[in-house]
Amino acid sequence: MDHSKRQTKPRLLLMGQRRSGKSSITSVVFHKMEPQETLFLESTTRIQKDTMNSFMDFQVWDFPGQLDYFDPTFDTTQIFSEIGALIWVVDAQDEYSDSLARLTTTIINLQNTFPHINVEVFVHKTDSLNEDYRSDIFQDIVQRVGDDLNDAGFINPNVSYHLTSIYDSSIFEALSSVIQKLIPELDVLQNLLNTLINNSGMTKAYLFDILSKIYVASDTRPVDSDIYEICANYIDLTVDFTDLYNYPRHNPKILGEQMEEVESSMTFEDGTMVYLKEMNKHLCLVTVIKNKEAKDKKGMIDYNVHIFQEALKAVFDRAWEKNQIDGGEDTRTAKAVTSSENEEDGIAPN
Numbered sequence: 001m002d003h004s005k006r007q008t009k010p011r012l013l014l015m016g017q018r019r020s021g022k023s024s025i026t027s028v029v030f031h032k033m034e035p036q037e038t039l040f041l042e043s044t045t046r047i048q049k050d051t052m053n054s055f056m057d058f059q060v061w062d063f064p065g066q067l068d069y070f071d072p073t074f075d076t077t078q079i080f081s082e083i084g085a086l087i088w089v090v091d092a093q094d095e096y097s098d099s100l101a102r103l104t105t106t107i108i109n110l111q112n113t114f115p116h117i118n119v120e121v122f123v124h125k126t127d128s129l130n131e132d133y134r135s136d137i138f139q140d141i142v143q144r145v146g147d148d149l150n151d152a153g154f155i156n157p158n159v160s161y162h163l164t165s166i167y168d169s170s171i172f173e174a175l176s177s178v179i180q181k182l183i184p185e186l187d188v189l190q191n192l193l194n195t196l197i198n199n200s201g202m203t204k205a206y207l208f209d210i211l212s213k214i215y216v217a218s219d220t221r222p223v224d225s226d227i228y229e230i231c232a233n234y235i236d237l238t239v240d241f242t243d244l245y246n247y248p249r250h251n252p253k254i255l256g257e258q259m260e261e262v263e264s265s266m267t268f269e270d271g272t273m274v275y276l277k278e279m280n281k282h283l284c285l286v287t288v289i290k291n292k293e294a295k296d297k298k299g300m301i302d303y304n305v306h307i308f309q310e311a312l313k314a315v316f317d318r319a320w321e322k323n324q325i326d327g328g329e330d331t332r333t334a335k336a337v338t339s340s341e342n343e344e345d346g347i348a349p350n
């Protein structure tokens with residue numbers, strides 16, 4: 001096993017009870033499966049590993065629901081040592097006491113050896129629950145896990161909670177917030193986006209990973225799900241259209257090399273403009289401008305976005321150079337999900 005490569009790829013572990021929706025999440029977000037098709041997914045029997053080679057390389061490991069991670073035959077150090085986040089999926093439509101009991105046991109076991117692990121609880125399958133019931137369940141889960149951890153002596157453990165469903169944008173938004181915690185340059189990106197929107201009259205701006213539609217950063221104004229959905233749909237529309245005309249998306253970007261970027265904008269009847277521009281092979285900026293004058297000021301918007309793009313390039317070039325100096329390698333390619341492995345390396349029984 002190549003440890004040097006592993007160190008450059010933080011790992012997202014998806015855990016939870018059987019049929020809670022783990023494989024559906026990876027299939028919909030990273031493999032572009034339609035949510036309805038997940039009804040036919042078979043139960044996972046072995047750890048399913050995906051490598052995402054994009055603006056940042058990371059791995060997603062989908063664990064079979066029935067697996068006991070703390071069984072002495074598993075090398076837990078190998079599983080948890082390079083982890084970026086542990087995502088615990090709870091089926092909100094099912095009885096979840098056992099799931100919460102396993103979750104708290106897992107957190108307690110991990111606190112002793114890996115106290116800095118981010119634990120992200122996805123209160124999942126919330127699509128068919130009405131709003132009141134959904135928020136009751138959410139509160140109940142937060143309360144019960146919090147109480148159990150407090151009883152075990154853990155005050156303020158590193159646990160965050162998200163309401164999710166594969167049938168709407170909530171799963172993309174939740175994964176975006178999980179991934180953002182792994183991006184060292186996040187503050188810089190947010191500051192750049194804040195400057196951009198303030199100088200261009202934009203309502204909200206997102207920097208998206210093109211193929212997964214996870215956003216790696218946005219300005220710091222509150223997230224608005226409607227605007228997020230417009231932006232995410234606009235990426236789909238643009239990618240479909242450019243793919244139709246054979247836009248070459250397969251060449252890895254080489255440091256310093258210029259490329260042709262896709263740029264597109266659309267203005268609705270009420271004057272709202274959606275504006276998209278690719279920043280590099282992996283990332284694109286999508287912004288919504290709720291201002292009737294936007295279409296008359298497109299030149300200024302283009303110019304400001306160009307300046308933003310230059311600044312972004314400088315940020316990523318610096319990170320890329322640092323990676324080279326630190327001995328890492330640039331494995332970025334244009335494809336979001338390049339491999340789906342089933343091997344059991346690193347977690348095989350001792």
Ligand SMILES: Nc1nc2c(ncn2[C@@H]2O[C@H](COP(=O)(O)OP(=O)(O)OP(=O)(O)O)[C@@H](O)[C@H]2O)c(=O)[nH]1
Pocket residue numbers: 016017018019020021022023024025035037038039040041042043044045063064065066124125126127128164165166167
């Ligand atoms: N309503 C609803 N159903 C979902 C959602 N996510 C997954 N499902 C359904 O839940 C069922 C189980 O999903 P899987 O992804 O196979 O669950 P898993 O956790 O990977 O299961 P194991 O492989 O057995 O551990 C499937 O029928 C999915 O269609 C969701 O957000 N909403």
